Amino acid sequence: MIFSMTGYAARTRDIECGSLHLELKSVNSRYLDFQFRICEELRVAEPALRELISARLSRGKIECRLNFIPAATKAVPQALSGELLARLADFDAQVRAALPHAAPLSVGEVLRWPGMFGDDSLDVEALVPEALALLRAALDDFTASREREGAKLADVIRERVARIREHVRLVTPLIPAAQAAFQDKLRQRLLDALGSVDDERVRQELVLFAARIDVDEELARLTTHLDEVERVLKAGGATGKRLDFLMQELNREANTLGSKSVLSAVSQTAMDLKLLIEQMREQIQNLE
Incomplete structure (x- = not known):
């Protein structure tokens, strides 16, 4: 739960x-x-x-x-405590002897005095x-x-997880062709800029650039973190802190995905992912 x-x-x-x-x-x-x-x-x-x-x-x-x-x-009070009444009269006389201008005890004050109608102390x-x-x-x-509120929050989080998975599913097939096209353009620009430099130098530069724009690891880690979110929700219990940590990791991957993007669709996906992750994080702040 x-x-x-x-x-x-x-x-x-x-x-x-x-x-x-x-x-x-x-x-x-x-x-x-x-x-x-x-x-x-x-x-x-x-x-x-x-x-x-x-x-x-x-x-x-x-x-x-x-x-x-x-x-x-009770409507009919018990008998007054004679002993307490006598003590109050004695105290009243002592106070007025020391302070002649002091007002005497009123009837209301005497009747409200604790214990005046017997032992009225609370057990x-x-x-x-x-x-x-x-x-x-x-x-x-x-x-x-x-628990009812937690179940509703968990449903919201699961729905956001499903939407993130759908974004990743749609954009993943577009990435290889986009990267290949971008590398072809870069290759031509390098050849134009370097002129007589041999093709091996160009190839090395392209390999380094390809490593910088490769997002396969980010997409794989996104999927792994989403699997863990669903596992934690299924396990139940005190999940808030664990899920909050996973939101940080998901956001990290979304940021890296956006920074490596060479395709507008991937950049937009990264922004959409960050929005969905933030929506999940806001809900997770209320989980125990």
Whole structure:
């Protein structure tokens, strides 16, 4: 399977004390980068979340958002904590004795004081396993979305490979005759320019020139690199870096093909190949 580095998934999990909401999204990156936006209650879970994600993904800039929404408070509150109320009154008296102009605690502030209606603290240790279970489910969706996107990108790359092969197939038969005709013209020019120089000197010059314009090796390497691109796509997995290297090699051969060209059709083919290679490279930048 081929995976894109672009993906998205969101999951919500209802639990007794409220609900957890997790969102994953990613874009392309040379490495595996993380950006966590986690509520304070679950900040302690970040290392475990990071470990889970690292086990499933190898490249991409990953943004993970995790929020906890507490359950709605009951309509009828519990009894006030008498002990806490007495302590607050004592603290209030001490503060006002030291600072006579300080405002007293309001009723609203007293009612909102943590623990005023009993032990309302959150059991973070119980929340962490729930958050990890939520992440596992979200990662399944996330990986599936990246796989769907990766399959589309692979189809685009295969289509460009087929077009490059067709360009090479059409231009290859034209090259020998064009090179032979160009060498005949060059031979005549050399004879005209050198005058009395013997024919062996002309022959040597033509042999050297023929070696400089020979593109058989470039065409063979183009075909070999295209075969490797298709092999890598078929093998699947983390293919981005390998394919990016192959694009560099394909572009190198296309440049050499253009520089050695003695036929306008070959020069145009070299330009077409470079365009198709660049289109593939742009798609490959998004592959894991």
